[in-house]
Amino acid sequence: MSGGGGITSLALREGGTVVLGVFGELDLFTGPRLVDVVTDCLSARPVRLVMDVSAVSFCDASGLTALLAARDSAVQAGAEFVLAGVQPALLHILTITNLDARLGLRPRPSPGTRC
Template sequence: MNGGGGITSLVLRDGDTVLLGVVGELDLFTGPALVTVVTDCLRQRPTCLVMDVSAVSFCDAAGLTALEAAKDNAAQAGTRFTLTGVQPTLLRILTVTGLDATLDLRPHHGQFPSAGATP
């Protein structure tokens, strides 16, 4: 478990999938810490990175930028990136900004995609 930068994360590995649980606020102060955690996860060379955001209590523009950077970094690494546990408030922000169309979203954290599944 990592609590650096005002955000808490828990990283688990399940075969070729890395599961990243994020707790707290995604904002100007915590966004860079999230990107660092994602970079560390991608060093494990997973086929799929699943980020559970069900415990994210707030997300501003800087938090959205961090999520987009996480997606882009995963794509550059050849890793499928999925957000799971997306709560209605965050889903609304993603929808209003159009990010819902560019991110692989799963509403429930129990719906992890299999590593071999196509996006």
């Protein structure tokens, strides 16, 4: 894979929530960048870290490792970790590796509900 992906939409929102938008490929090339961005975000001491992965088109083992590292870092910092917008292909990978439970995936909220 080419590592054609990135992280966008870093924003501290009302109530101490940080939202990260991840897009493209989450792999050996982009995974370390995600971990760096998460570390930076957590320095603001948010209450919740929401990672929107709705635009992730590919995720390999390195990407899964980055997601786990992000979750673990959030928990260590005392922030709730939410993985939002999980598309069917990524959900399938998370389910067969049993990482869906570790990442705390929940059913998709209904429209109009907050993260």
